[in-house]
Amino acid sequence: MIRFASLFIVLFLFWVVLSGFFTAFLLGAGVLSALAVAYFAARMQFVDHEGYPVQLSPGLLVYWPWLFLEIMKSAWAVSKIILSPALPVSPTMVKFIPGQRSVVGLVTHANSITLTPGTIAIEVQHDEFVVHGLTRESAHGCVDSEMNRRVRRFEGQA
Amino acid sequence: MSALVDALSWACLVAGAVFCIIGSVGLIRMPDFYTRVHAASVTDTAGAGLLLLGMMLQAGFTLVTVKLIIIGLLILFTSPTATHALCKAALMRDLKPLLAEGEATSKR
Numbered sequence: 001m002i003r004f005a006s007l008f009i010v011l012f013l014f015w016v017v018l019s020g021f022f023t024a025f026l027l028g029a030g031v032l033s034a035l036a037v038a039y040f041a042a043r044m045q046f047v048d049h050e051g052y053p054v055q056l057s058p059g060l061l062v063y064w065p066w067l068f069l070e071i072m073k074s075a076w077a078v079s080k081i082i083l084s085p086a087l088p089v090s091p092t093m094v095k096f097i098p099g100q101r102s103v104v105g106l107v108t109h110a111n112s113i114t115l116t117p118g119t120i121a122i123e124v125q126h127d128e129f130v131v132h133g134l135t136r137e138s139a140h141g142c143v144d145s146e147m148n149r150r151v152r153r154f155e156g157q158a
Numbered sequence: 159m160s161a162l163v164d165a166l167s168w169a170c171l172v173a174g175a176v177f178c179i180i181g182s183v184g185l186i187r188m189p190d191f192y193t194r195v196h197a198a199s200v201t202d203t204a205g206a207g208l209l210l211l212g213m214m215l216q217a218g219f220t221l222v223t224v225k226l227i228i229i230g231l232l233i234l235f236t237s238p239t240a241t242h243a244l245c246k247a248a249l250m251r252d253l254k255p256l257l258a259e260g261e262a263t264s265k266r
Contacts, residue, residue: 017224068207075177075204082184082197090258091193114238117199120192121238122245132245134196136258 003047006054008038053104059154063108066150071116078117078134091132092139093122098129099148105155112147167215174208181205190256191248195241202237206230 015030016022041047049055081088100106110121113131118138123130133139177200184197210230217223249255 014228017221017228020221071203071207075200078184078196078200079177079180079204082180082187082200087187087189089189089193091190091256092258093255110242111235111238114199114241115203115234117203118196120195120199120245121242122249124242132192132255134193 003052003054004038004042007041007047007052008034010054011037050103056104056154056156059156063150063154067112067115070112070147074116074118074138077138081134089134090136091134092136094131094133094139094143096129096131096143097127099152099157100155101157102155105151105157108154109148109151112151113142163215163218167212170208170212170215174205174210174212177201177208178205191253192245192255195245199237199241202233206233 011034012030015034016027019026019030038047041051046052098106098109100109106124106126110124110129113119113121113129118134119142120132121129122132129142131139131142133142181197181199181201184200185194188194188197207230210226210233214223214226217226
């Protein structure tokens, strides 16, 4: 129920931000729309710890800044490779076992790998990740990484 | 103060544009499909991110900034999903990745 209420509030705020009008009619329409969408989502059983993982949002404040820094660092590294005349790539595929238990954790880990330039998560399973890296170092850097530990902490493991 | 914000904003916009161009150059220079995707991801993370940041600094504390943040979040969630789907589809259709010498072809 708390999750439903929070989804409703987030949807309504989204409406207000996108509309920017504060007339009674538009705010009322926003409340009705937000309620309807939240109700449909609940009927389709999306409103749970997996479909709407609002319980993880405090962790994002710690995880996202770190992820942005990592993205900028590896974007810089990939840019240097692209601009160097020799084009020093050594494409590599690695397989490893991710440390996450929850589906949200696995998705976060896989998306983070793909977001950082130079690595792409190709296969994502509970017991196996397959990662394609632009260089040997970037691919092997995904195995047992700092990112793995941070996502574990983010999803609530010690 | 506003001159400082303006300068910072322009620095972000120019840096973002440079990253977009570098990503496009990489898209042409890279040897195969999978490595080209790596180059493209420079454009839609660092390039788009810095452009959005520059535009947020221009907009200041307004509704426009909030909308730009929402666009940024949208990119943050959709672009890796699309990249993953693209690469997985390519691999499932047996497009073999070009691998470096000495690396076992541990496909799947």
